[in-house]
Amino acid sequence: MIEETRLPDDVMAELARILPDPEPPLEVRLPRIPVVEEAMERQIIPVADPRLDGNELRYLTQCVQSNWISSAGRFVREFEAAFAEATGCRYGVACANGTTALHLALAALGVGPGDEVVLPTFTMIATANAVRYAGGTPVLVDAERDTWNLDVARLGDALSPRTRGIVVVHTYGHPVDMDPVLELAARRGLWVLEDAAEAHGARYRGRPAGSLGRAAAFSFYANKIITTGEGGMVTTSDAALAALGRRLRDHAFSDERHFWHKYLGFNYRMTNLQAAVGLAQTERLEEFVAARRRNAARYTERLGRVPGLTLPVERPWARNVYWMYGVLVEDAFGISRDELRRRLARRGIETRTFFIPIHLQPIYYELFRGQRFPVAEELCRRGLYLPSGATLTEAEVAYVCDVVAEAREEGR
Amino acid sequence: MIPVFAPWLSDNVRRYVLDCVDSGWISSLGQYVGRFERDFAAFCEAGHAVATSNGTTALHLCLASLGIGPGDEVLVPDLTFVSTANVVRYTGATPVLVDADRRTWGLDPEDARRKVTPRTRAVVPVHLYGHPVDLDPLLALAAEHGFDVVEDAAEAHGARYKGRRVGALGRVGAFSFYGNKIITTGEGGMVVTNDPALAERAAFLRDHAMDPRRRYYHPEIGFNYRMTNIQAAIGCAQLEQADAILARRKAIATAYEVGLAGVPGLTRPPAEPWAESVHWMYSVLVEPAFGRDREAVREGLRARGIDSRPFFVPLHQLPPYRTDAPFPVATALGATGINLPSGTGLGPDEIGQVCDALRALTRG
Numbered sequence: 001m002i003e004e005t006r007l008p009d010d011v012m013a014e015l016a017r018i019l020p021d022p023e024p025p026l027e028v029r030l031p032r033i034p035v036v037e038e039a040m041e042r043q044i045i046p047v048a049d050p051r052l053d054g055n056e057l058r059y060l061t062q063c064v065q066s067n068w069i070s071s072a073g074r075f076v077r078e079f080e081a082a083f084a085e086a087t088g089c090r091y092g093v094a095c096a097n098g099t100t101a102l103h104l105a106l107a108a109l110g111v112g113p114g115d116e117v118v119l120p121t122f123t124m125i126a127t128a129n130a131v132r133y134a135g136g137t138p139v140l141v142d143a144e145r146d147t148w149n150l151d152v153a154r155l156g157d158a159l160s161p162r163t164r165g166i167v168v169v170h171t172y173g174h175p176v177d178m179d180p181v182l183e184l185a186a187r188r189g190l191w192v193l194e195d196a197a198e199a200h201g202a203r204y205r206g207r208p209a210g211s212l213g214r215a216a217a218f219s220f221y222a223n224k225i226i227t228t229g230e231g232g233m234v235t236t237s238d239a240a241l242a243a244l245g246r247r248l249r250d251h252a253f254s255d256e257r258h259f260w261h262k263y264l265g266f267n268y269r270m271t272n273l274q275a276a277v278g279l280a281q282t283e284r285l286e287e288f289v290a291a292r293r294r295n296a297a298r299y300t301e302r303l304g305r306v307p308g309l310t311l312p313v314e315r316p317w318a319r320n321v322y323w324m325y326g327v328l329v330e331d332a333f334g335i336s337r338d339e340l341r342r343r344l345a346r347r348g349i350e351t352r353t354f355f356i357p358i359h360l361q362p363i364y365y366e367l368f369r370g371q372r373f374p375v376a377e378e379l380c381r382r383g384l385y386l387p388s389g390a391t392l393t394e395a396e397v398a399y400v401c402d403v404v405a406e407a408r409e410e411g412r
Numbered sequence: 413m414i415p416v417f418a419p420w421l422s423d424n425v426r427r428y429v430l431d432c433v434d435s436g437w438i439s440s441l442g443q444y445v446g447r448f449e450r451d452f453a454a455f456c457e458a459g460h461a462v463a464t465s466n467g468t469t470a471l472h473l474c475l476a477s478l479g480i481g482p483g484d485e486v487l488v489p490d491l492t493f494v495s496t497a498n499v500v501r502y503t504g505a506t507p508v509l510v511d512a513d514r515r516t517w518g519l520d521p522e523d524a525r526r527k528v529t530p531r532t533r534a535v536v537p538v539h540l541y542g543h544p545v546d547l548d549p550l551l552a553l554a555a556e557h558g559f560d561v562v563e564d565a566a567e568a569h570g571a572r573y574k575g576r577r578v579g580a581l582g583r584v585g586a587f588s589f590y591g592n593k594i595i596t597t598g599e600g601g602m603v604v605t606n607d608p609a610l611a612e613r614a615a616f617l618r619d620h621a622m623d624p625r626r627r628y629y630h631p632e633i634g635f636n637y638r639m640t641n642i643q644a645a646i647g648c649a650q651l652e653q654a655d656a657i658l659a660r661r662k663a664i665a666t667a668y669e670v671g672l673a674g675v676p677g678l679t680r681p682p683a684e685p686w687a688e689s690v691h692w693m694y695s696v697l698v699e700p701a702f703g704r705d706r707e708a709v710r711e712g713l714r715a716r717g718i719d720s721r722p723f724f725v726p727l728h729q730l731p732p733y734r735t736d737a738p739f740p741v742a743t744a745l746g747a748t749g750i751n752l753p754s755g756t757g758l759g760p761d762e763i764g765q766v767c768d769a770l771r772a773l774t775r776g
Contacts, residue, residue: 005631022625050436057433060642064426067419069598069646070591096465096599099620099636125620125630132633133502222439229438229640230465251468251494259725261494264501264732267468271598273429273642277438355628362631363621 005362015360018381020353021338024345044348045396047324048223049389052277054284059276071250073272079279080233083218086201086285088211089235091242093249094275098197098219100268101232102130102167105193105215107266108234108245111136111164118158119167119195120150121357121368122376127169127195128358139163140359142373146313148326148383149176151375155184165191170199170209172385173225173292173323174312178204178212185213193217196235200225201289203319210235215245220274223389225288225323226281228274288390289321295392296322302401306408308333310382324385326354328378334411337382343407349400354383414718414766416693417592420660420756421646422653428645440619442641444648451651452587452595452602455570458580460611462603463639463647464618467566467588470601471536472499473637474562474584477603477613480505480533487527487535489519490726490742496538496564497727505533509728509735512742516682517749518545520741525553534560537582539568541751542594542661542692543682544578551582562586565604569594570658572688579604584614589643594657594692594756595650597643658690660756665691667760668752671767675774677702679748693721693751703775706748712773718766723749 007015028043063069076094084092095101111117111134119127121140128138141150141158148171155166166185168176178192185192192213196202200218202209210216215238220231234245247253252265270278281288300311310328314320329337341351357376359368386400432438445463453461464470480486482504488496490509500507508527513520517540524535535554537545547561554561561582565571569587571578579585584607587593589600603614616624621634650657665681672678679697683689698706710720726742727733752766 019629020626023627050438052433052436052438057430060429060433061426064421064429067421068591069419069421069596071599072591096469097636097638124628125622125634126636129620129633129635222441227438229642230440230636230638251498257725258722259494260730261725262731264498265494266498267466267495267599269466269599271640271643273598273646274640277642352627361629363633 005365007362007365011365018360018377019356024342026345026348026350028348044350045387045392045400046389047350047352047385047387049391050222050227051288051390055280056277059280060273063272063276068272071269071271073275075272075275075279076270079275079282082279082282083233084235086208086282087216087235088208090237091235091239093234093242093245094270095232095234095249095268096270097230098217098221098232099126099130100266101217101219101234102126102195103133104245104249104266104268105217105234106130106134106136107248108241109165109191109193109215114162115164116160116162117165117167118155118163120169121359121373122148122171122355122379123169123195123358124355125358125361127167128364136164138358140368140371140373143376143379145375145378147174147315148172148379149174152177152180155181159188163188163190165193167193167195168213169195170202172312172326173199173202173321174314175199175202175204175209175318177315177317182213197224198323199321201285202321205317211237214238215241220278225292225321226278226285228270228278228281231270231274231278291390292322292388295388295397296320296325298394298397299325299386299401302398303327303404306405308408322388325388326383326385328382329384330382334408337384340404340407341384343410344403347403349387349403351384351386354379354385356380414753414762415755416719416721416751416753418755418757419591419596420657422649424649424652425646428649429642432642432645437641440638440640442644444641444644445639448644448647448651451648453604455577455651455654456579456604457577458604459606460604460608462611462614462618463644464601464603464637465639466599467586467590467601468495468499469635469637470586470588470603471495471564472502473603473614473618473635474586475499475503475505475534476617477584477610478534478560478562483531484533485529485531486533487519487524489538490728490739491517491540491724491745492538492564492727493566493724494727494730496536497733507733509733509739511739512745513546514741515684516543516545516687517541517745518543521546521549521553524550528553528557532557532559534562536562536564538564539571539578541681541695542568542571543689544568544571544573544687546684547573547581560584566593567692568690570654571690574686580606583607584610589647594661594690595647595654597639597647597650600639600643600647657756661690664754664758664763665689665694667763668694668767671763672696672770675771677774678770691754694754695723695749695751697745697748698750699748704773706750709750709770709773713766713769716769718753718769720753721751723751
């Protein structure tokens, strides 16, 4: 049996200052949550939830009635075409989830043992794991304190003769400043893969996230801006890469004869059912993005009056889609991030802590031993995100902001 | 065209899918996932079940949960779908190919014994096309050498070995619920085991190995192999029909046996006295006495509106696993075997058409 990686006590003691406390229990809301205009009855305000009141059910019913529920149905192709178009790409390769999309893209790009792939340390674990699944070695870059994306100025220091490519993550919906990344990559002969799991509909200088590098990987998990329950997609305008991705996704079946496989493939297929939901969701992508941006503006307006919070930014060249509305709880706020979370939870408000940087994860601790990334560690220590789901109402945003302000005033 | 397989879905499929959408629970967090796991464990007469995105990920999860990795060897049958060997490669271990057993078409326990080395960590018997492998000699071999038996039961939902449902007869086993499987969720898979600690590990690794108490904290390299609530909802509806499905499958096999009686040169599927096959694919071997080779038979069936499949290409012939070592039984089965239409909804008329077509094609 594999043993979990256990870190030495002195290491754990140091990490304890950075890592978040365990999740606080979420209590059922108090009766004073304002009645919302849509008369929606909520027990709590969740960080994320989907809206499935478009064509989702109609398309799902078509799947069941036509007996096409596996990955061989027509919605998979229609969803791929519709989402690729929305992303400004020629091709979409739908996958079982965002992690498999990342792995598939890296495998199709030819990452293997001995190859280094540069990525931000401030990201979800799958970004690094996907590199490992392909046999490559992740190399980390610290974050910027304002966009929370990888620090482009430090990117050059991470490159070595073994570097094959760069994975950028559009963190919480704000696009990475791509031009310098693409210039550096072009100069060094590297590919750029966008991890766009958090950035459906985001734009960089007017161009959609997902179309900015050689390929991109999206996630459609239920908490994402558009969802298929679980799901993912590789988008690209490179015909050969898309074709290889399709083949690797389906066990590397060949066209020559039945059950003939020329290389190691995977089963990363998406079902027709997932794709049916995805197509209906894609039809409403702009509407969902607009709703998120509207709620973000409301948060920013109200929380801007609360001292001690650092709010998300939107650079002049960016369209931030605020997948999650994150804030940093600074010392001036008076209580810690974890204490704020506990107080919000007691009032029925769900929150999440920011990512724990890759270099602090037990499984990667040895690999990055001695490397420190102070900005990412600070984001991990201070960051939380507030309810940001598709059904979040104006009244609920106001309630959350009031409770945040009250939590601060209650003091220590 | 009579297809090789088509799903057989009940009205409850639609009802449960509607329920997922109405409740907003379509991800892997919905209530149907847990219910499907409990129901499927009960169906397999096993203690625990862990749902996954598909059969390949289920089998990978079995090996990963056992801690199999670089330097280890895993015995797999030469005649199987390619993912049985691929999952061994995903873990970094080396697949070691074992010839087929004429009696069951599954892996030959005698050849398995010959292939054991000090590095052997597991054997993966595949219950090919629905007929169980002879497990007792494998379980004895594994106990003798201290390695595990991991059943690949992707093709054998409900099959019985000496009266017991396959899946959790070894340390752990994997099922597939692809659209062409006996029980389907479109795409889907399941790990089954009687070992609660192993089930817990599989569930942990399935969800990025995230610490249950601390979000985004990962003590190990895990995967996203989660099943969606919608897939599980379909699985629940399918399991409600399991008895009817298995009864229909038995009837289909019987109809073929009767319909093909007296046709020369067609070897019928295995039927060991200790086995209850579920005939995922009702399959025959086209012998020289039939008078045409396998490809000509498939061609003739296609011309009569009947789809079929050749047997899997033996792994030792595929580029990633190519070796000149002899696998005489798997080679012969791979070259002569054919899967006939076997969908659960297949009626007696359609089976009659297939049998008539085969009879017309014989030159024996």
